[in-house]
Amino acid sequence: MANNTWETLAAYGSETGTIEIQECRNKEGKEKYRRVITYMEDNHKKKEEAGSLEEVFKSLEGQDWLLYFPLYVNPKVKKILGARLLQQPFKTHAAYETWLQYCFQEEETNIVKLAGAVAASSKTVVLTGAGMSTESNLPDFRSKAGWWQKIDPKSIAVPEAVENNYSVFADFYGERIKALESTAPHAGHFILAEWEKSSLIHSVATQNVDGLHRKAGSRNVYELHGALDKVKCHRCGTETEIDNFLQKKPCASCSGRLRPGVVLFGEFLPEDAWNGALKNIEEADLVIVIGTSLEVYPVNQLPRMTDGRTIYVNAETESEHGSFDLLVKGKAKEVLEKVEVVLRNMSFY
Numbered sequence: 001m002a003n004n005t006w007e008t009l010a011a012y013g014s015e016t017g018t019i020e021i022q023e024c025r026n027k028e029g030k031e032k033y034r035r036v037i038t039y040m041e042d043n044h045k046k047k048e049e050a051g052s053l054e055e056v057f058k059s060l061e062g063q064d065w066l067l068y069f070p071l072y073v074n075p076k077v078k079k080i081l082g083a084r085l086l087q088q089p090f091k092t093h094a095a096y097e098t099w100l101q102y103c104f105q106e107e108e109t110n111i112v113k114l115a116g117a118v119a120a121s122s123k124t125v126v127l128t129g130a131g132m133s134t135e136s137n138l139p140d141f142r143s144k145a146g147w148w149q150k151i152d153p154k155s156i157a158v159p160e161a162v163e164n165n166y167s168v169f170a171d172f173y174g175e176r177i178k179a180l181e182s183t184a185p186h187a188g189h190f191i192l193a194e195w196e197k198s199s200l201i202h203s204v205a206t207q208n209v210d211g212l213h214r215k216a217g218s219r220n221v222y223e224l225h226g227a228l229d230k231v232k233c234h235r236c237g238t239e240t241e242i243d244n245f246l247q248k249k250p251c252a253s254c255s256g257r258l259r260p261g262v263v264l265f266g267e268f269l270p271e272d273a274w275n276g277a278l279k280n281i282e283e284a285d286l287v288i289v290i291g292t293s294l295e296v297y298p299v300n301q302l303p304r305m306t307d308g309r310t311i312y313v314n315a316e317t318e319s320e321h322g323s324f325d326l327l328v329k330g331k332a333k334e335v336l337e338k339v340e341v342v343l344r345n346m347s348f349y
């Protein structure tokens, strides 16, 4: 760029006029900035100098720039403007969408909105389902290749099976527990744990019984359907080691039959987990639902329990998910990794 020429960093406007943010470097390489306001009515120009980029953007914010439509965004300020956009998530004004398009690639727009919502929320609860675990290569037991295709769940995942069909029950769950031991959390689980540590999210409520959120380091986890690795006595409820169940040993306290701490069909959800999740979802100003088709009652009622914003992330988004404020189509791990990149790039933590 030639010395002492003004380069436009961003331009925006309305029917009454346009505003250009310009930068100029002199011979010594020192920058200065100005705002050029052009009034449409008489083509009159007003120039206001600013000492720094920070200063020029500050004045830009004073005018509620999001109400104006962008006309141009220079690639070198996309990141700065993008970060400011993220602090204003879900602006309803039509110009907000256009600003997003100017500052981000088209396919990133929903990711950016999700990142913006996470960054701006003061209490976020994440609700996860089977789709959260599929990228850990744990069998998704509702999909075609899954567990339940091989065995009728109605005959095994019921309290009656503990009484009448214990050998098959113990083999079935024993195999699931062993499969779990060689399954690791994926990057998406670790990202959620990291967000919790950094206070970006408050807690995770999950339908999954695989304990992968805990394994990844999440602390506030509500396991709504229980957990495979928490073995207890079916009769007296005493908790014990996994190995005792795998070896089909009886309960040490009452000689009753051992079982995994999962909710079987027809059983109540664990009260502590349910109440904890419900309370936090009610208080939340953002609920992000990830990887669940929301077909299973009563967990599918939870997203309605908040007055806050709701976002739905899933490989498949259906029309019945239209009540959510934002639908993000994609796999759990992929989406979380992209959101993480946006948050890190924008220095949100």
Ligand SMILES: [Zn+2]
Pocket (backbone or CB within 6 Å): 233, 234, 235, 236, 237, 238, 251, 252, 253, 254, 255, 256
């Ligand atoms: Zn017992």
